[in-house]
Amino acid sequence: MDSIKAIRGMVDILPETSFLWQHVEAAARRVLAGYGYQEIRLPVMESTGLFARSIGEVTDIVEKEMYTFEDRNGDSISLRPEGTAGCVRAVVQHNLAITPRRLWYMGPMFRYERPQKGRQRQFHQLGVEAFGVASPDQDAEILLLCQRLWQALGVADDLKLELNSIGNTASRDRFRSELVKYLQQYRGDIDEDSQRRLETNPLRILDSKHSRTQEIVDSGPRLLDFLDDESRADFERLQDLLSTSGVAFELNPKLVRGLDYYNKTVFEWTTTALGAQGTVCGGGRYDGLVRQFGGKDVPAAGFGLGLERLILLMQAQGEQKEPAAEIYVVTSDESAYRHALPRVEALRSAFPRLRIVQHLGGGSFKSQFKRADKSGAALALVFGDTECSNNTVTLKPLRGGDQRSIDDAGLSDAVAEQFEIESEEVF
């Protein structure tokens, strides 16, 4: 029997990187809370129809990338390929959109694609969705929030904001038919994929990577020229807001996004540091989606942020290592261990944020100190026969300095001094 391995595209996040995840997640929570966003936790499975109707029947995601199967009762259900659909469903189902509502969620998404760096079959997104505000100050807010997160994580310089407006449904339809009409003339010249999209999703031809197709597109009709007045005005105001609040951006008239539900503002934060998978965060406005799911006519805007890609970006700047524990406790034998245990527990109570590692499994002092050294701890606490019999502890700095013995009673103060912290006495 072959050894059992994780299935393709599903990866384990090991301890050497899980701390980075925690760091990113904590930063995100902090930033989100700072803007008044609240967490919503959603199922990872939904009715297949939910995704088909929101994302778009003819998108790649729905056509060939979903994990879809029959529930035991025969219903077709799917693992979520993205979060917005489920979030909108929940908002409608629980009537959450009656007031301005700022939401976020974090969790795994599933897409059956060929894995590559920055692209897995199970990956993780932070999703942010804001309901109830139609004006571009909402768009600006979520972009500001993004930028704050980039700054908090030190990746602001690696990310570029690309911005576009794809207008309302009517103006987009007008543009689409003009575009199709134009491209029909060059049917034989454009690439195969684009020819297919001529029928299914013509807008996607705009960001084709084929150079010949690109040339043809470049001299064709421009989306911007077809924008309705409201979209145009909002788009200009958004740019103005971003400029005054210090968010740099680049207009990309060919940015259209792959999902059907977007309108007006669309954007992507991209990097060149990750190869072909350069989009770290993407989103926009989706004013019609809530209504489409039977809710009120509530405008909305949001984005999805790829956590793996964000973390890859941080790792690309250099190795990220988890800081070592502060203290390593060494004991000479069983009785010393019993002696030390309550004292170490008291220390943990007094300094809940210190990481104190107790040596386990016995062994000679020599081997215990080897462990202590390897642990990277700054300080070893030594409980030997001598210490135990006269109620003292030896503090041995492991990164330089002389060791000294003190009375048990002074341990707390000595530790506080060494790490320049105060006792919190939290239990």
Add this chain to the structure above:
RNA sequence: GUGGCUGUAGCUCACCAGGUAGAGCACCGGAUUGUGACUCCGGAGGUAGCGGGUUCAAGACCCGUCAGCCACCCCA
């Protein structure tokens, strides 16, 4: 889904007209028995991704398969 590259100890890699595997790091133990790092000595660890084929003989060649990577595609 398409094309290409790769797959040898925990990690990074090597060897080899095809003759049943080696280094560095990591790991474990020791260098007079209450003290780590440096040094020295010793040790453990691989049916060479998996399956099949060619051959007297394959990790090395061929086929298949699985996985990773790169590009396409797609997007996070």
